[in-house]
Amino acid sequence: MSTSLANAPLEIRAIGLPLERIEGRAKVTGTAPYAYEQTVADPLYLHPVQATIARGxxxxxxxxAAKALPGVVAIITHENAPRLASDKDKELWVLQSDAVGFRGQFIGAVIAQTPEVARQAASLVRVTYAEQPHEAELRADRSDLYAPKQVNPDYPTDTDEGDVEAALKAAAVTIDQTYSTPWENNNPMEPHTTVATWGDGKLTLYDSTQGAHSVRTMLAPLFGLKPEQMRVIAPHVGGGFGSKGTPHAHDVLAGLAAQAVPGRPVKLALTRQQMFSLAGYRTPTIQHFRLGADREGRLTAIVHEVIEQTSRIKEFAEQTAVPTRLLYASPNRRTSHRLAALDVPVPSWMRAPGETPGVCGNEMAMDELAVACGLDPIELRIRNDPPVDPESGKPWSGRNLVGCLREGARRFGWDQRDPAPRSRERDGWLVGLGVASSTYPRYAMPGSVASIRYGADRRYAVRIGAADIGTGTWTALTQIAADALGCPVEAIRMEIGDTDQPNATVEGGSSGITSWGTTIVAAARAFRAEHGDAPREGAEASAGMPENPDEKRFAMHSFGAQFAEVRVNVDTGEIRVPRMLGVFSVGRIINPRTARSQFIGGMTMGLSMALHEESVMDPRFGHVVTQDRRAPADARRAGPALEPDGFARDRRDRHCRRGGGDRQRRLARHRNPRAPPADHAGQGPVLSANTATRSSVIGRLRAARPASDNS
Amino acid sequence: MNPFAYERASNAAGAVAAVAGHPGAAFLGGGTNLVDHMRLGVASPDLLVDITKLPFDRVEELPSGGVRIGAGVRNSDLAADQLIRSRYPMLSQALLSGASGQLRNLATTGGNLLQRTRCVYFQDVTTPCNKREPGTGCSAIGGYTRYHAILGASEHCVAVHPSDMAVAMVALDATVVVLGRLGERRVKLVEFHRLPGDDPWQDTVLGHGELIVAVELPALPFATRSAYRKVRDRASFAFALVSVAAALDVEGGTVRDARVALGGVAHKPWRATQAEAALRGAPATAESFRRAADAELAAARPLDGNAYKIPMVRNTMVAVLRDLSAEATP
Structure with missing residues (x-):
């Protein structure tokens, strides 16, 4: 690998174009195979048996009776299932013991000639239990709350700076509120599916996953296999939202089943109902906020104390209070997380774990503070915008939240807002406008490798075991590869989604394009360094993701401002949202078309979460009872009355065009295409020196019809 | 889903004979609810008798001025029918507020009446439910009851009937025409669905093998001024929290007659007879409308999770009647 050429800037040509998805035609014509649809010879079908108690x-x-059913091939339970190698992860310790840790847990599975027979047979398996009392309800008054060692993925559990109690006592204005957010389930359109084949000591999985390599890394040792004895293939994935970021129990179940019928592929698709207990979910949270401010609304104290749950069999600590550490400035700040370990399914990553519930709490508290101070909510946020990262003291690589708030206010018509309750009524609907800040860290994960080979077809095969979970990876990486190699996009043949390709980190934490794109750029530079501009057929080079020295110097996060018009029916109390606007500061946009989908999708998920997504857990049973249409955590559910309209732009400012700005920063951008950009002047001395590219993406949601009933 | 046999009926008598003579048989119309239940394990018929090819697909005017609706008429077609739209707008509105376009294209008139509750415990075979498995108990009581009944429930079942269409039809005094082995009988729709009582597994008065062949709506001239208002979390594809179907006959500022029915409040589409009685002869004012709502709601008994329905029904009923009376006095 050549590192010297890594410093040459890219000539940006394909990057930034709104190219259509290269796999789009295959998807809409049904020829892009998802895991369950992969053609395999002579498959068998798997249907799980699930626990109907929560503990025991x-x-x-x-x-x-199940065995006697014609078409049943095998039934596996803890009594006869193949042994696994490690019980370190109890979620993946499937069919290895008689213990039941939550209702819905796998306790067996039927392998049959058809999915119908498998399902029927599973319903005929009779199980008796030695039941133990269970606890499934999260309450703030539990005596067994504990502090985890760290919160997801590796943040400190608690922080405490200054003297919050003294600051609160001295504050002119204080807010003391507790907010709760409900249990929420990921429900990607494509359920969790796996096709497993065990043959010649090798396990092959077609899996619906956000990371083929990470599935192999976690599961190969569990099955006692070397990495080269396992292959995971996932070219197309119908949504993940974090729930496919790590293998869950169904992957192990399919592997065990395949082992029981060597040589025969075994297909498993979780039902929608099963996904509520087996695919991860977001913990409910109870968030206690205390804010202190002076009369002008300047924060003097922020306290955010979070209570949430995990499963007794495996810890997952959602980092709910972590965004509070950087969102607003205050000299005195305290955050904490406490967990209750309950007899419930295992929580996991779901759509920005931490930021989603935590920013929600923050923004409600800030709105209450705005009322208490008699300030406009945007003005309050601007007054508390920190010039540097409050936690680390590092400069922002780019923040521009204030710019997003101001631009959004202008576009949305914020000046028409009357903060007095019930002040605007239109055709029987009370109309209100609201605003909230957004933030998400910029993650880049080390470890990816890309290879590039020049083929007889005069195209460059760019190989990296990355994932496209519907976000546009196929297309965006092709654009990056084209610019990195200095060739047209037609000359790139992207190959992703397979552990036979070089290692790629998981599509999690929105780190995919940053990590893989940077890796591809490094590989392209290595390729050109070795083979020049006119490579011979078969020329090949590869490179790993280079380090970014700016990671240590800057606090890198994305920011955004969200605006919503909300209507409440005077007679019925129904809530409708006819209009939303989002303005984002997120770094360089690789593909405005797919990026816009991401923003519109994120806004729709926020809308859906706010209005619809409570999963109702019945503590008497210990499982989510709203397993159907009523409380789906599927973002599309919010959408019927909405039709997205919006645009994205990628704008270089005049300093950049004149060649000004900090060279290191621009290079960092090239290596990290999704790193937040250095910002426009006006954000403080460091940032004003770092003028470079500013990308704004505006997403808008507009009602397709009036907010009233659609009948 | 368990294995089942399938046959297509070529005439109504044959369909009735096929199901009546086979305890595990079920009629298959649009299948939008039955097939779900077969997947969930809520229903396991071993024979499906497909009735979609029977000649019950017409909407016809009756000599009396009423309308006869074939049991096989699809919800979309019924909603779009000119007779229905002009004479009974509340029925068209109710149909269009139900389910989604795709489901309405499949769902039949008879099947819509026979759809079963969406109580989450009824649909979850791992929990006790008296309606699904008699004698096991009611999980909703003490559990998740946001969608459940405030009127006419029993200690054995607090489920609600999910239909929108049926609420409008009950307000319109519809009659269900039923074919059994012994021939046709006619049942007033208001008596067709049952309250749960001690035997909540019995949704209707239909016996096994009885087939709905038509629904008849009597003439009701003042129903040209009628409306269906469905209150729900989402603007589309959501069941009613509560709904109100109403027709109002106002002359000189006085209510001559009124029809009011409620959805989402009981085990059956709820004809609001107390409210209707309070409205007749009363001045067409918000105060009268409120009094009528209160008269109907006097018997309401909320559960832990659905007390909100009482003010919601009151407000919605008042709003619907207010809007209808405003139409009457331009």
Missing amino acids: KIASIDSA
């Missing part, structure tokens, strides 16, 4: 032990399993 299996006393007996009678599968005679």
Whole structure:
């Protein structure tokens, strides 16, 4: 690998173009195979048997009736399942013991000739239990709340700076509020599916996953296999939202089943109902906020104390209070997380774990403070915008939240807002405008490798085991590769989604394009360094993701401002949202078309979360009882009355065009295409020196019809 | 889903005979609810008798001025029918507020009446439910009851009937025409669905093998001024929290007659007879409308999770009647 050429800037040609998805035609014509649709020879079908108690032990399993059903090939339970190598992760310790840790847990599975027979047979398996009392309800008054060692992925559990109690006592204005957010389930359109084949000591999975390599890394040792004995293939994935970021129990179940019928592929697709207990979910949260401010609304104290849950069999600590550490400035700040370990399914990553519930709490508290101070909510946020990262003291690589708020206010018509309750009524609907800040860290994960090979077809095969979970990876990486190699996009043949390709980190934490794109750029430079501009056929080079020295110097985060018009029916109390606007500061946009989808999607998910997404857990049983249409955590559910309209732009400012700005920063951008950009002047001395590219993406949602009933 | 046999009926009598003579048989119309239940394990018929090819696909005017609706008429077609739209706008509105376009294209008139509650415990075979498995208990009581009944429930079941269409039809005094082995019988729709009582597994008065062949709506001239208002979390594809179907006959500022029915409040589409009685002869004012709502709601008994329905029904009923009376006095 050549590192010297890594410093040459790219000539940006394909990057920034709104190219259509290169796999789009295949998807809409049904020829892009998702995991379950992969053609395999002579498959069998798997249907799980699930626990109907929340805690206890299996006393007996009678599968005679199930076995007797024509078409049943095998039934596996903890009594006869192949052994796994490690019980370190109890979520993945599938069918290895008689213990039941939550209702809905796998306790067996039927392998049959058809999915219908498998499902029917599963319903005929009779199980008796030695049931133990369970606890499934998160309450703030529990005596067994504990502090985890760290919160996801590796943040400190608690922080405490200054003297918040003294500051609160001295504050002119204080807010003391507790907010709760409900249990929420990921429900990607494509359910969790796996096709597993065990043959010649090798396990092959077609898997619906956000990371083929990470599935292999976690599961190969569990099955006692070397990495080269396992292959994971995932070219197309119908949504993940974090729930496919790590393998779950169904992957292990399919692997065990395949082991029981060597040589035969075994297909498993979770039902929608099963996904509520087996695919991860977001913990409910109870968030206690205390804010202190002076009369002008300047924060003097921020306290954010979070109570949330994990499963007794495996810890997942959502980092709910972490965004509070950087969103607003205050000399005195305290955050904490406490967990209750309950007899419930295992929580996991879901759509920005931490930021989603935590920023929600922050923004409600800030709105209450705005009222208490008699300030416009945007003005309050501007007054508390920190010039540097409050946590680390590092300069922002680019923040521009104030710019997003101001631009959004102008576009949205914020000046028409009357803060007095019930001040605007239109055709029987009370009309209000609201605003909130958004933020998300810029993650880049080390470890990816890309290879480039020049083929007989005069195209460059660019290989990296990355994932496209519907976000546009196929297309965006092709654009990056084209510019990195200095060739047209038609000359790139992208190959992703397979562990036979070089290692790629997981599509998680919105780190994919940054990590993989940077890796591809490095590989392209290595290729040109070795083979020049006129490579021979078969010329090949590869490179790993280079380090970015700016990571240590800057606090890198994305920011945005969200605006919503909300209507409440005077007679019925129904809530409708006819209009939303989002303005974002997120770095260089690789593809405005797919980026716009991401923003509109994110806004729709926010809308859906605010209005619809509570998963109702019945503590008497210990499982989510709203397993159907009523409380789906599927973002599309919010959408029927909405039709997105919006645009994205990628704008270089005049300093950049004149060649000004900091060279290091621009290089960092090239290596990290999605790193937040250095910002426009006006954000403080460091940032004003770092003028470079500013990207704004505006997403708008507009009602397709009036807010009233659609009948 | 369990294995089942399938046959297509070529005439109504044959369909009735096929199902009546086979305890595990079920009629298959649009299948939008039954097939879900077969997947969930809520229903396991071993024979489906497809009735979609029977000649019940017409909407016809009756000599009396009423309308006869074939049981196989699809919800979309019924909603779009000119007779229905002009004479009974509340029915068209109710149909269009139900489900989604795709489902309405499949769902039939008879099947819509026979759809079963969406109580989450009824649909979850891992929890006790008296309606699904008699004698096991009611999980909704003490559980998640946001969608459940405030009127006419029992200690054995607090589920609500999910239909929108049926609420409008009950307000219109519809009659259900039923074919059994012994021939046709006619049942007033208001008596067709049952309250849960001690035997909540019995949704209607239909016996096994009885087939709905038509629904008849009597003439009701003042129903040209009628409306269906459905209150729900989402603007589309959501069941009613509560709904109100109403027709109002106002002359000289006085209510001559009124029809009011409620959805989302009981085990059956709820004809609001107390409200209707309070309205007749009363001045067409918000005060009268409120009094009528209160008269109907006097018997309401909320559960832990649905007390909101009482003010919601009151407000919605008042709003619908207010809007209808405003139409009457331009």
